[in-house]
Amino acid sequence: MKFFFPDSQDQVDPTFDFLSEERDPFRVRQRDDLYAHELLKPPPFNGLLVSKAIVDGTASSSTGKYTGPQRHRLYRQGAREFFRLDNGSAPLKIMGDCGAFSYVGEEHPPYTVEEVVSFYEGCGFDYGISVDHVIFQYEPNVLRTDEAAKEWVRRQQITLDLAAEFWQRCSASDVHFIPLGVAQGWSPESYAYSVKKLQLIGYRRIALGGMVPLKTKDILACLRAIDDAREPDTQLHLLGISRVDEIPTFASHGVTSFDSTSPFRQAFKDDRDNYYALDRTYVALRVPQVDGNAKLKARIRSGEISQGQAMQLERAALTLLREFDRGGVDVDAALEALVAYSAVWDRKADRASQYRDTLENRPWQACDCAICNKAGIETIIFRGAERNKRRGFHNLHVFGQRLRRQLGDDDRD
Numbered sequence: 001m002k003f004f005f006p007d008s009q010d011q012v013d014p015t016f017d018f019l020s021e022e023r024d025p026f027r028v029r030q031r032d033d034l035y036a037h038e039l040l041k042p043p044p045f046n047g048l049l050v051s052k053a054i055v056d057g058t059a060s061s062s063t064g065k066y067t068g069p070q071r072h073r074l075y076r077q078g079a080r081e082f083f084r085l086d087n088g089s090a091p092l093k094i095m096g097d098c099g100a101f102s103y104v105g106e107e108h109p110p111y112t113v114e115e116v117v118s119f120y121e122g123c124g125f126d127y128g129i130s131v132d133h134v135i136f137q138y139e140p141n142v143l144r145t146d147e148a149a150k151e152w153v154r155r156q157q158i159t160l161d162l163a164a165e166f167w168q169r170c171s172a173s174d175v176h177f178i179p180l181g182v183a184q185g186w187s188p189e190s191y192a193y194s195v196k197k198l199q200l201i202g203y204r205r206i207a208l209g210g211m212v213p214l215k216t217k218d219i220l221a222c223l224r225a226i227d228d229a230r231e232p233d234t235q236l237h238l239l240g241i242s243r244v245d246e247i248p249t250f251a252s253h254g255v256t257s258f259d260s261t262s263p264f265r266q267a268f269k270d271d272r273d274n275y276y277a278l279d280r281t282y283v284a285l286r287v288p289q290v291d292g293n294a295k296l297k298a299r300i301r302s303g304e305i306s307q308g309q310a311m312q313l314e315r316a317a318l319t320l321l322r323e324f325d326r327g328g329v330d331v332d333a334a335l336e337a338l339v340a341y342s343a344v345w346d347r348k349a350d351r352a353s354q355y356r357d358t359l360e361n362r363p364w365q366a367c368d369c370a371i372c373n374k375a376g377i378e379t380i381i382f383r384g385a386e387r388n389k390r391r392g393f394h395n396l397h398v399f400g401q402r403l404r405r406q407l408g409d410d411d412r413d
């Protein structure tokens with residue numbers, strides 16, 4: 001089972017100083033900042049998933065996360081060198097897709113098959129996913145002949161037509177990447193229909209799209225229906241799915257790979273499951289920068305609180321947390337400082353008991369990953385990109401451990 005991590009140019013700056021919050025003035029971002037696979041051992045994923053929409057943006061939106069120079073460098077150097085795929089303790093694979101969620105509102109996908117093939121080939125990807133159009137709805141009882149299914153059938157047909165063209169172009173120009181066709185559907189039967197059609201085209205690797213919002217039982221219903229259509233040598237990739245407990249079950253239905261950002265994103269997007277441990281999660285300790293917090297800045301502007309007072313509380317919270325980490329003060333002292341600062345920027349949420357739980361368990365001291373070893377308690381402080389991304393990397397590390405435990409092996413090649 002291979003886990004691919006969707007790239008969004010997430011790196012950390014190893015020169016960042018947590019105490020002064022300054023960077024080395026000579027740091028060069030593209031040279032010095034590190035990817036998760038360069039910091040963690042073993043690398044927490046088997047490869048990266050790179051979307052054309054993230055690299056190039058789309059005509060109607062600026063979802064692109066790459067600057068012009070970054071984009072040119074990727075094309076010029078190729079993905080292996082750009083992502084430094086061989087710099088970790090195990091080499092990584094690279095998979096490309098179009099990032100269909102970024103153009104879900106469009107009538108048609110904004111990219112031609114030719115553009116996409118040359119993107120994958122030009123960057124030297126190992127796997128390339130055909131151009132697709134997402135179907136958002138899940139309506140297991142709607143037949144394809146129903147009026148309600150009209151738009152879904154249209155999108156499915158676009159996806160299949162583009163997959164046929166993609167296959168033909170890949171074969172004709174003898175590309176170096178392995179092509180994957182995309183199955184889109186709104187029900188178990190319609191997904192099975194797509195898989196059947198894709199196999200007729202010639203695909204033996206098929207990515208299942210549009211399943212992100214589905215409940216696990218619905219994904220399993222789709223996989224069971226697909227089983228009836230699937231050739232024994234057809235391998236499935238689940239796009240955007242990370243239900244680690246279900247991975248062995250998914251594997252029994254022909255799933256050999258998946259991708260997800262959620263271990264990383266939960267570090268700073270989730271309300272409570274911010275820091276992974278092997279058997280549970282913890283809430284991160286929120287100490288936002290006075291300058292970086294909109295609610296707090298509004299209160300300062302309105303004169304409710306002085307900037308100096310806010311900064312003093314912020315400073316005290318950080319100091320007490322570090323003291324606590326060193327064993328200098330007890331949980332109550334650290335918690336009190338944390339709660340006192342929270343009161344000025346977040347009067348709604350009362351996280352005191354969750355914070356106490358995090359502090360009492362000290363999970364960052366038990367973690368053996370390179371991030372926690374080096375950054376210690378800073379990893380679990382919710383504050384700024386350098387700490388939050390490090391916590392995301394730590395989560396990827398733990399996710400990799402959970403995955404290997406679920407699979408009962410250390411499956412990487």
Ligand SMILES: [Zn+2]
Nearest residue numbers: 367369372394
């Ligand atoms: Zn860690």
